[in-house]
Amino acid sequence: MKFPFSDEPNTATIVCCHVLEKNEPILFASHDEDDGMWQFLCGHTHETDEARIISLLAAFEIDPSIGELKDMPCGYYATRESIEDHWIVNKIHSNEGDLNE
Template identity: 40%
Template sequence: MSFNDPEHTMAFTTRRVTEQNYPVLVVSHDAEDGAWQFLCGTTNDPKEGVTEALGSMLERHPEIEELADLPLGWIAWREDETSAWIREPRPG
């Protein structure tokens, strides 16, 4: 694993990503606490939010490993699962 965080580190995601295999289209590496968010971009409903171990996220969605070097305070997004990631500082 190329993330600097241990694979048991908890990340924020949604039930759609973990249970319905929606693609990860938005990734955030939070500046405040270093937390990772792996989101599908289809819901803002707090009831959909779950935590998942980083290692488990990598098993389900190996393409997120491309973003292991995403700096704190940055976000990456893509239009769909075949598109290239676009990286930028998180608006703030």
């Protein structure tokens, strides 16, 4: 599958250690409004030390279904219950969009 994002493949992206180690699927994604950074998390509560920085391409290689979010604007997040479910996209409110989702 071709890399679908308009961001460069080497764009710094946050994932949690659970996703990086492939112990948990990506069930939460955000495109932060303040810096445009992408986050792809397992959907559980996290401590800051569980965050990892990888390239957007590496995140896409872990789970190509995140490509469905390629047009999600900054300031939005998406969730799903399982990898078989469709993404549900919502606008981030001021107290959302961090590693504690």
